[in-house]
Amino acid sequence: MSTSASPMSTNGTGLAAAFEKHQAAQTGAPAWWQELKKKAFATYGELPMPTRKTETWRFASISGLSLEGYDFGASATGTVHTELADRARLVAQRAGRIVFADNKLVTHERVSDELAAQGVIFAPLAEAIVKHGDILQEYFMAQDPQLGSEKFAALHTAFVSSGVLLYVPKNVEVTLPFVARYWSATQGGAVLPHTLVITGENAKVTMVDAFDSADRSSRGLALGFNHIFAGRGSRIDYYVLQNWSDQTLGFQINSLTAERDATINALAVNIGCAHYRCETQSIMKGEGSHAEMLSLSIADRDQEIDQRTLQIHQAGHATSNLLFKNALADEARTIFSGLIRVAPDAQKTDAYQTNRNLLLSGEAEAHSLPGLEIEANDVKCSHGATTSQIDEAELFYMLARGINKAVARELFVFGFFEEVVSKIENEELASRVRELILQKFREEEARHA
Amino acid sequence: MSTLEIKNLNVSIGDRPILKDFTLTIPKGEVHAIMGPNGTGKSTLAKALAGHPDYTVTSGEVLLDGKNILETEADERSRAGLFMAFQYPSEIPGVTIANFIRAALQSRLAEGEELDATAYYKKLYQKMDLLKIDRKFTSRAVNEGFSGGEKKRCEILQMAMLEPSYAVLDETDSGLDIDALRIVADGVNSLRGAKLGVLLITHYQRLLNYIVPDVVHVMYDGRIVKSGPKELALELESKGYDWVKDLVPA
Numbered sequence: 001m002s003t004s005a006s007p008m009s010t011n012g013t014g015l016a017a018a019f020e021k022h023q024a025a026q027t028g029a030p031a032w033w034q035e036l037k038k039k040a041f042a043t044y045g046e047l048p049m050p051t052r053k054t055e056t057w058r059f060a061s062i063s064g065l066s067l068e069g070y071d072f073g074a075s076a077t078g079t080v081h082t083e084l085a086d087r088a089r090l091v092a093q094r095a096g097r098i099v100f101a102d103n104k105l106v107t108h109e110r111v112s113d114e115l116a117a118q119g120v121i122f123a124p125l126a127e128a129i130v131k132h133g134d135i136l137q138e139y140f141m142a143q144d145p146q147l148g149s150e151k152f153a154a155l156h157t158a159f160v161s162s163g164v165l166l167y168v169p170k171n172v173e174v175t176l177p178f179v180a181r182y183w184s185a186t187q188g189g190a191v192l193p194h195t196l197v198i199t200g201e202n203a204k205v206t207m208v209d210a211f212d213s214a215d216r217s218s219r220g221l222a223l224g225f226n227h228i229f230a231g232r233g234s235r236i237d238y239y240v241l242q243n244w245s246d247q248t249l250g251f252q253i254n255s256l257t258a259e260r261d262a263t264i265n266a267l268a269v270n271i272g273c274a275h276y277r278c279e280t281q282s283i284m285k286g287e288g289s290h291a292e293m294l295s296l297s298i299a300d301r302d303q304e305i306d307q308r309t310l311q312i313h314q315a316g317h318a319t320s321n322l323l324f325k326n327a328l329a330d331e332a333r334t335i336f337s338g339l340i341r342v343a344p345d346a347q348k349t350d351a352y353q354t355n356r357n358l359l360l361s362g363e364a365e366a367h368s369l370p371g372l373e374i375e376a377n378d379v380k381c382s383h384g385a386t387t388s389q390i391d392e393a394e395l396f397y398m399l400a401r402g403i404n405k406a407v408a409r410e411l412f413v414f415g416f417f418e419e420v421v422s423k424i425e426n427e428e429l430a431s432r433v434r435e436l437i438l439q440k441f442r443e444e445e446a447r448h449a
Numbered sequence: 450m451s452t453l454e455i456k457n458l459n460v461s462i463g464d465r466p467i468l469k470d471f472t473l474t475i476p477k478g479e480v481h482a483i484m485g486p487n488g489t490g491k492s493t494l495a496k497a498l499a500g501h502p503d504y505t506v507t508s509g510e511v512l513l514d515g516k517n518i519l520e521t522e523a524d525e526r527s528r529a530g531l532f533m534a535f536q537y538p539s540e541i542p543g544v545t546i547a548n549f550i551r552a553a554l555q556s557r558l559a560e561g562e563e564l565d566a567t568a569y570y571k572k573l574y575q576k577m578d579l580l581k582i583d584r585k586f587t588s589r590a591v592n593e594g595f596s597g598g599e600k601k602r603c604e605i606l607q608m609a610m611l612e613p614s615y616a617v618l619d620e621t622d623s624g625l626d627i628d629a630l631r632i633v634a635d636g637v638n639s640l641r642g643a644k645l646g647v648l649l650i651t652h653y654q655r656l657l658n659y660i661v662p663d664v665v666h667v668m669y670d671g672r673i674v675k676s677g678p679k680e681l682a683l684e685l686e687s688k689g690y691d692w693v694k695d696l697v698p699a
Contacts, residue, residue, distance in 0.1 A: 397539035400499050401553040401607060402527035411552060415543025415590070 018072040022159055032137060033129045040157035047151035056148030059335045059367045060306045064249065064275040070221040072159050074189030075102040080214065082106065084183045090210055090241075091428045095176040096122040100162040101183040101214075103191055118172045125163030125194060135167060139198055139229060143255040147279040147308040152251050156192055156223050163194030166207055170200035170231070177206040177237075177426055184222060184244060185214040193224035199234035199262075206237040208429065213245035213272070222250040222273070230262035232286065237265045239429065243436060244272035246301075253279045256293075260286025260315070267424065269433050270297035270305055271440050281310040284318035284346070293322040296420045298413070298437060299332035299364075300444045309338040311353065313346040316376075322353045325420055327413050328364035329444050337369040340383065344375040353383040358416045360390070360409065406445055413441060451477040451514055453531070453615040453646055458509035460490075460497045467493040469671035471509070473648075477614060480647040482657055484682060485668035486690040491650045492536060494668075495619035499533040500526050513615065528557055532613035534604040536620040540592040546603065547573065547587040550610050557611075576609040580636045598629030605636040615646045622656035634659030654686035669693045 019041050026034055050057040050065070085099050085106040095115065099107040111122045121132060129136050145153045164180040182193040197207050207228075213220060222244050230236045244250050250273035256264045270276060282291035291311065299305045311320045326334040336355040357366035368385035390412050398408040414421075417437060424430040453475045460468035467490045475481050485491055497504040498511060500523030510517050518526050541549065550573065555564045577584060580602050592600050601621055608616055618637070622630055637660050641647070649660060657665070657679065665681040666673045674696035675681070685693075 391539070394539045394541055396499075396501055396523060397535065397541070398549075399523035400527055400533055400535075401549070401611065402524050402556045403552050404524045404556060407552055407556060411541070411544050411549070415541055418543030418590075 015072070019158060021073055022161070026161075029126070029129055030133055032133070036140075037158050040154045044151060044154035044158055047154060049151060050148060054148065056308060056337075058337065058369070060277070061275065061304055061333075064304065067155075067221065067249075069188065070190040071186065071188050072190045074186035075104060076185035076214070080185050084185060084214055088212075090179050090181065090208065090432060091177055091426065093176050093428065095174050095178050097179040097181070098122070098124055098164050099181045099183070100191075100193070101185045102189055103162040105162070115172075115174060119167075119169040120172060120174065121165060121167040122178055123165050125165065126161065128163075128165035132165060132167070135165065135198065136196075139196055139227060141225065141227065143227060143257060143281070143283070145253050145255070145279060146281055147253075147310055149251060149253050149277065149279055152223060153225065153253065156194070156225050156253075159190070159223075160192045160194050160225075162192060163196065166195070166197045166205065168199045168203040168205045168234075171202050172200070173204040174206070177208050177429065179208045179210065181210045181212070182224070183212055183214055184218070184220045184248070186220070187215070187218045188220065190221040190223065193222070195226040197226070197236055197238065198229045199231045199236055201232045201234060203231065203234040204236075206239075206426065208239045208241070210241045210243070211272075212243050213248060216245050217247060218245050219247040220245060220249075222248050222252075224250075224252045226254050228254070228256045228264055228266065230256075230258045230264045230289075232259045233261040234259075235263045235265075237425070238267070239424070240266075240268045241433065241436065242268065242270045242272060242276070246272060246274060246303075248273045250276040252276070254281070256280070256282040256291050257285055258283065258289035258291055258318075261288040262286065263290045263292070265292040265423070266294070267420065268295040269436060270295065271436050273303065273305070275304045275306070277306045279308045281312065282320060283312045283314060284320055284349075285314050287315045287317045289315065289318045291320045292423075293320070293324075294420045294423055295324040296417045296437075297324075297326045297334060298329075298440045299326065299334055300329040300440070302331050304333045304335075306335045307337070309336075309353070311338075311340045311351055313340070313342040313349040313351060316345060316347040316349065318346065319350040320352070323420065324355045325358070325417060326356070326366060327358045327360060327416060328366055329360040331361070331363045331365075333365045333367070335367045335369075336385065337371075338383065339371040339373060340381050342374040342376045342379055342381065346376050347378045349376060349379040349381065351379070351381045355385040356416075357385075357387040358389070358413070359387060360413070410438075410441055410445075413437065452512070453648070454510070454512040455498070456510040456512070458497070458511065459507045460493055461505045461507055462493065462503060466507070467671055468497065471672050473666065473673060475615065475646040475648055477646045478643045479663040480641060480649060480660065481664045481666060482649040482651060482662035482682065483666045483668050483673070484651055484654070484685055485693070487652065489668050490671040491652075491668055492619055495533055495536075495617050495650055498531065498617055499523055524556070527553075527611070527613075530614035532608050532611055532616040534601070534608060534616065534618040534621050536623060538592050538600045538604055540590070542590055542593055544591050545588050546591055546606075549591045550607055553607070553611060573610065576606055579609070579639060580606050581632050582606060597624030598626065598632070601625055601629065601633050602636065605633055605640075609636065609640055614644065615648070617648045617650065619650045620652065621649070622651055622653060630656065631659060654682045657682045667693050667696070670697055
């Protein structure tokens with residue numbers, strides 16, 4: 001495998017051949033879709049790779065971003081995929097489930113007849129581009145990434161084939177969550193999850209994306225995008241549980257758009273990846289809209305979790321709240337760079353941005369770059385960042401109750417994340433998130449034992 | 450052997466000696482009170498017994514039912530049956546009281562053994578009722594946003610749940626109004642019995658009106674200078690602490 005770090009070499013003949021192959025496999029797709037992909041691939045080639053000097057990539061380990069040697073057409077055997085289709089159902093009570101393995105659809109639990117009759121669409125991307133082309137043409141990748149991943153967005157569009165469209169029409173409320181599960185099952189393979197959620201006026205829905213690797217130690221590339229559009233007065237709860245393998249180079253670009261009086265609650269859990277770039281932008285497009293952006297990350301060994309956020313207030317009387325919590329062990333690094341941008345007309349904006357880091361080792365490194373850019377004069381905005389270690393007095397208090405150091409540390413980390421986990425209304429999902437944290441934590445403990 | 454025996458204990462903070470040949474034996478079933486002026490080493494005694502890393506034991510022994518515990522870590526001491534009620538209990542954000550006490554009880558079980566959740570909650574609620582603690586408290590983070598009285602009641606709740614052989618209550622009366630003091634004292638009294646030895650550390654006599662000790666010790670300059678029956682507390686209350694200075698051996 002080549003280890004050349006030449007930034008443009010990824011768009012060389014290898015990737016071009018892969019793209020040709022990918023396009024050839026899209027025969028059933030509409031012309032506009034194929035055209036979109038062709039254009040995107042060209043754009044990918046034209047855009048520069050980020051460099052050390054690119055502001056939106058400040059502090060990131062650029063050298064780790066090489067896209068060399070990933071297989072965009074990788075696929076494990078059907079037996080593996082069938083097995084994955086059934087593994088870990090995440091939540092027992094759900095409105096629908098779609099499972100991909102190596103970008104291939106392996107399970108599609110459709111919505112109930114009742115929901116279908118109400119106009120709810122829950123479809124894999126390949127089906128959606130044929131049956132719901134109008135929706136896709138309006139909403140697919142409709143918000144450009146503004147946090148530095150334009151080039152990766154183009155690559156995603158060029159190669160994406162796995163994905164989900166969830167559309168909930170006006171006045172329809174779905175209580176149970178929808179689940180999209182994406183597996184990476186091939187060594188060196190690239191997976192490209194895509195989730196598009198759209199709600200009509202006063203609709204309500206919960207969507208869960210879960211990312212996993214079949215082999216915890218396999219190398220891979222994950223390039224995921226989601227676009228969440230909440231129509232007027234609607235509410236979308238959106239979760240991303242990222243648990244790719246330890247050797248994955250991961251990108252997750254989140255885009256939230258809230259119309260008037262709409263609420264989007266987005267919550268991310270970041271466990272896996274060697275290097276994870278996560279961008280989250282929210283647009284308060286209509287008055288009275290609200291976006292809640294919560295994130296919890298556990299980084300250990302030499303993991304790097306690079307988070308960039310942007311809260312854009314375009315309309316007045318809108319609110320947004322961001323809370324990103326990172327626990328770091330070993331020599332892990334996290335980067336948080338956040339910006340609240342308030343347009344001149346967005347008076348009475350209420351926007352908050354908080355990044356909290358808990359250092360579990362002396363070698364871990366948490367960078368925090370909070371920022372505000374306010375053009376309106378009657379707003380309430382604040383940002384804050386803290387980095388702390390386990391408090392010695394609190395630790396002694398726990399020891400004095402007979403709790404050993406390892407368990408005390410575990411309780412601290414859980415306590416630290418509880419502020420975020422407690423916001424998960426679905427109990428099953430909250431338990432799953434606690435399991436993910438515990439699993440990662442126990443692995444870390446075992447390595448140090 | 451059913452005693453907590455402190456023998457010639459010398460403890461320093463940094464280079465500064467605080468406890469000087471401190472010696473005291475608390476038999477199970479008895480309540481001993483230590484009174485003394487500020488800065489005499491009362492809290493140092495409590496923290497050193499509990500195994501706080503900032504307190505250096507330079508010599509001496511602490512025998513819990515005959516076993517020296519000074520070589521063990523704080524968590525081992527607790528599991529061995531020693532409990533300390535903190536003067537200033539820490540807040541643990543995000544960790545509920547129910548989960549905290551559960552973790553403490555779980556740590557007392559053998560590896561692979563799981564705490565019976567039903568029995569646990571039954572006992573927890575029973576003890577909470579006894580201490581007049583609202584059941585909603587179980588889901589609140591440990592000591593976070595608690596009033597002084599709530600914190601101290603929470604300490605006694607933990608003591609009731611962990612069922613130690615010996616308990617050291619460090620200035621448990623501080624920060625309590627008279628009503629809160631009565632509730633906390635009732636809680637402690639309900640736990641008194643043949644299976645528990647208690648060391649009450651206090652500056653004021655008023656706590657001892659509610660938790661009546663079997664023996665009162667006067668501490669000054671890092672050691673016990675006088676011991677006597679409960680009436681000694683009243684004598685201290687009326688005479689103040691000045692006279693105890695004269696009791697220090699040359």
